[in-house]
Amino acid sequence: MAELEHEVRNITRYVEGQARGEEVTHAERLISTKVLSTSHEVWDVRTTTDRYWVVTNPTNLYSQDEFRSADYALTFHVGIRVRLSERSRSEPQGDEEQESYVAVAWRKYKQAVDAYNGADEAEAYQAVGIHCRESLIALARHVAAALPPETIADAPKASNFKAWSELAAEHLATGRLRSYLKAISDKSWDLAVWLQHYESATPWDAELVLDATSHTIGIFGMAFHRHHKGQPDRCPRCDSYRVDFDNDILDDNPDVQWTQRICAACEHEWDYQIIRWDDEAGKWVEEPPERADALRLPRHSESEDATATTEPIA
Template identity: 45%
Template sequence: MAQPLPASEEKSIRNYVELECGTADSSDPDNKVTLVQKVSSYRLVGTDYDVYDVHLPKERWWVITNPTNLYSQESFPEYDVAFSFHVGLMLRVMNRNRVEIEEEKAEEVGGAWRRYEAAVGAMDSAREAEDYQGVAIKCRETLLAFGREHQEAEWLTPPEVKCKVNDFKGWAKLYAQELSTGRMRRYLSEISDKAWDVAVSLQHDYNATE
């Protein structure tokens, strides 16, 4: 059943479809959206999705959010099928993006990023507890590499007491102090500590399955 839409939401979806269809600047009424209605909402793994039924004079589309994409109703007559396709497509895109990075940024993290890519690859193929322990080892190596690679960086103020080379938590805290302030500094320090603790814990978990 179609749900009432706030004017701003209706306008946003209308503009999106006309832009994607290349008709935003057209004066031809056949190229303009005639109807926008929300037909369903889903919540999967903590993410909310909305599905809209959008009509133009000569075609109809399903528009699905988070991230927003549109699907021809000629190809997908039922919106639940379009939604299933959308979720699968977005998962594949996000999975690919886990190991894609701009070349300039890749140079900044160097060996740590290559180790992260290896960890992602190992995670994708992991099945047994030993496999997940191997993932943890690669994650630990990634964190250690990240900690080592910036110890002589120009932006880092030399500490009075230098951390040991492989003291990831110590170096991560120094980096956070140098690059951030306030709540962000505290957040970066805490998440670095937790990342290290999880990697070390999983490395020794003989019953790990995910």
Template identity: 45%
Template sequence: MADLAEHEERAIRDYVNGQSPPDDQAGLVQRVRGQRILGRTHEVFDVHCSKTRWWVITDPMNLYLQTDFPEAEQALIFHIGLGAFLAERSRAELPIEDEEHVTAPWRRYRDALEVMNEAGEAEDFQSVGIKCRDALIALGKLYQSADWIGELSEPPKVADFKGWGAIYAERLSKDRVRNYVKALVEKTWDLTVALQHNSNATPFDADLVLEATAHLISTLGRLVRRHLDGEPERCPRCESYRLDEDIEHDDERRGFDVSMVCAACGWRSERQFISWNEHFEGTRLLEYLAGPGTGISDRLHRGESQPCTT
């Protein structure tokens, strides 16, 4: 079992302390296990507080009393089940960093989900296909004027989703990923049209189209985000992707140190100190905090108390 890096231990401790009363703060933090399930790695930590003891499980992070779950495996099973339940409830949600790139088609996809929630007959399931088709058309229209499209000698018609989808795949991906996205574009469109005209449509047919449509929209959102953000950084020492931003608060200097740290080899970039005033300078938040009626205007100017970012 890999050693627990300092910044990882601090992140777990800060999380537990944020969920606990002041007289029951975290002490010992130990990694118990890590298990990859359905493509997601869940890390389990044993955290000793002054009065209680917790299991902390990641992705997403949550904590469970050990009096309720004496064994770590019990807590992990509950955590995964809870995650699956919440995933079904959040079927209409995308990570905000992806959704912001596909807002219009995702809104139409939510319309399809609403139709599905009320569907009971074949014609209702056909309507799901129509809504999904509308979402794909909106997806095809989304980036027709984007700079990264470049010059097109013969651009497809505005509503030609397959044509624009193939162009998006060409511009945003390469090699096997490109072939995969092109296949997604073609086959997903064919599925939606087939459902629309299927007078014997079933709930299974509609669910299949919903899942395919959501996957294609989210895939394009991720491709656009990757194009705009660039490739992820790698550790200059060991080339690991496990780089994290580490923030250490410094109350005496009224600010915080920021550095990048590699969880694989321990490499750390040079620390940069940022004062609270510098961090909030020019922002509306500072104007609000220093404004009349807040009770802290004078304290901010005297440097007696500064806001916290986390």
């Protein structure tokens, strides 16, 4: 897969930011693959003084003196990620924005994980069920606060998780996804209540209920995120979802930047804009279209009528 200019630029910025005093002279993508549903790339990067493997998601660099092959660096990188994931079982698996939709439920769930880690008898594993039930009730209270009042004809009791989750499913989704939200809500609640009252509860029972509860909270967080965000951007030429945001300073002036969107599938560029820092306003402002056209860099294609939120370089 050929490297796009903005991808090389982003890798270059990362390496030069991590390896202070070194300048990147070559950056080439060698591997692009998925491991455990997560996309990873491995780049061969040479600097004026050293050579690195750069592995993405999360991005890290490894000296080629210590890691002799790209596969070795990728294997080590994925292993570290899996270990960190296992250690942080109580952490939500989505991004921070998805977590924010159901933050209280996640906090209650972490208490369930703590209870499990300290349990050694049946009654202690039963207590895990109580904490899981409380986290689901917290999710129900979030739903009650988040749903538009006009969508609720007859409000259930605050602790009625099944009723609130059904209302949320009706509001957030349609078709099979709606049915799935209702089904996992119903079953995860039943499992938590079962564990709470099961006098012969085992570690495996508690672990099963923890997984079911975590999955339910995470899926509802994702459903809220999906509902609020709507459809992701697509390339106007090839309809690909692989839309990246690209920007850089203009004419070596850090107070003036160009921004655009670019398709990583067909390399189509659009929505070219010029933004500048306004000291009086204390923010980045967009230049009029005619000035953006006048300052357009030769390599950029004609922009199309589209709007995008522009973000300055960090």
